[in-house]
Amino acid sequence: MLTEGWDCNTVTHIVGLRPFMSQLLCEQVVGRGLRRASYEVGEDGKLTEEVAKVFGVPFEIIPFKENKGGARPSVKRHHIHSLPEKAAFEIKYPRVDGYRQAIRNRVTIDWSAAPTLTIDPTKIPPEVEVKANVPSNEGRASLSGPGKLERVDLNPYRSGRRFQELVFDMAAELTREYVNRPECEAPAHVLFPQTRQIVERYLGEKVRSLPPAQTIDVFCSPYYGWVIEHLRDAIKPDVSQGEAPIVPIYETRRGPGSTGEVDFWTSREVREVVRSHVNYVVADTRKWEESAAYFIDTHPMADAFVKNAGLGFAIPYFHNGETHDYVPDFIIRLKTEPPTHLILEVKGYDELQEVKAQAAHKWIEAVNADRTYGRWAYVVAKKPTDVKQLISETVTNPGRND
Numbered sequence: 492m493l494t495e496g497w498d499c500n501t502v503t504h505i506v507g508l509r510p511f512m513s514q515l516l517c518e519q520v521v522g523r524g525l526r527r528a529s530y531e532v533g534e535d536g537k538l539t540e541e542v543a544k545v546f547g548v549p550f551e552i553i554p555f556k557e558n559k560g561g562a563r564p565s566v567k568r569h570h571i572h573s574l575p576e577k578a579a580f581e582i583k584y585p586r587v588d589g590y591r592q593a594i595r596n597r598v599t600i601d602w603s604a605a606p607t608l609t610i611d612p613t614k615i616p617p618e619v620e621v622k623a624n625v626p627s628n629e630g631r632a633s634l635s636g637p638g639k640l641e642r643v644d645l646n647p648y649r650s651g652r653r654f655q656e657l658v659f660d661m662a663a664e665l666t667r668e669y670v671n672r673p674e675c676e677a678p679a680h681v682l683f684p685q686t687r688q689i690v691e692r693y694l695g696e697k698v699r700s701l702p703p704a705q706t707i708d709v710f711c712s713p714y715y716g717w718v719i720e721h722l723r724d725a726i727k728p729d730v731s732q733g734e735a736p737i738v739p740i741y742e743t744r745r746g747p748g749s750t751g752e753v754d755f756w757t758s759r760e761v762r763e764v765v766r767s768h769v770n771y772v773v774a775d776t777r778k779w780e781e782s783a784a785y786f787i788d789t790h791p792m793a794d795a796f797v798k799n800a801g802l803g804f805a806i807p808y809f810h811n812g813e814t815h816d817y818v819p820d821f822i823i824r825l826k827t828e829p830p831t832h833l834i835l836e837v838k839g840y841d842e843l844q845e846v847k848a849q850a851a852h853k854w855i856e857a858v859n860a861d862r863t864y865g866r867w868a869y870v871v872a873k874k875p876t877d878v879k880q881l882i883s884e885t886v887t888n889p890g891r892n893d
Contacts, residue, residue, distance in 0.1 A: 662689075825886055
């Protein structure tokens, strides 16, 4: 017999009321207690301990560790949801699946938003020392044993390649990708000279090599693929030359997202806010977002805001051969005419920050060109105290952070 907690999926106590003749049956019954009550992680980033008490069941072959400290006290949970009486603070956002770029003749790139690439030999070594695989007494390969010590590096590759030839190959691959798109009307002979200039400038201005690495190493994997990804996302129609702007492709299955859809439970710390459709702001472990929420809530030009927790707002981006979702921290509706929605990220160090920022600028450029959802902007606060100034600057010049 099983006596269960309030949740039908959560077993807190297992009581054997009759003898079990099969040990396998014991294992099956105890297995009911392996279901977790919560999958929220603690401050250490790991799942918290949960215990199911078992009574009257023999454990001859089942390993069992006694919990001498007793069951952990239950954690207070908070219901995060929108409040009907605060509907005036509702914020809606578009769900963007992708983009359409109708290139006819001219392309360009926003060099200020293009992410940099660092060739770091401490992460991907360009040279190693090897020798014959003679194991030590512990059975491990060793450099101190017999045999000739040899260095393997990229010098043969570097000496056998011309930099301009590799630039040509990279530009040709980018050109093929764009020409094969149905919405691209530009022929290869028109597009290739432009992509070659873009590749050459990117490698000269945006690629940084740390010795003993060299810039030519960027043509080796995985750096080559990362450059292609960065440039593929950065290249866009040149609107100043009469090209049509990039436009978003919205989700067809669902309509726009809304703060009215927020409804979840959490055991993290929360704080009440005034200018939000949602009852609480969920604090993260660093307290940065909690401080940022205070500065937003008390700013005179903030009309409404929401913490992006349980909201579902995400910006698609491509990295390392896979599509990912970038989830910014806040959306703020500003008291401008017409209203401006400011996407705010509060972030310390993040090695993918430039990649995410480029994706955000692309998202904003497309949504602003479509005009269905009004005007949007994007900023990154390196520390919470920057939030008030960034909001004021966006109000003064809404187009500055497009």
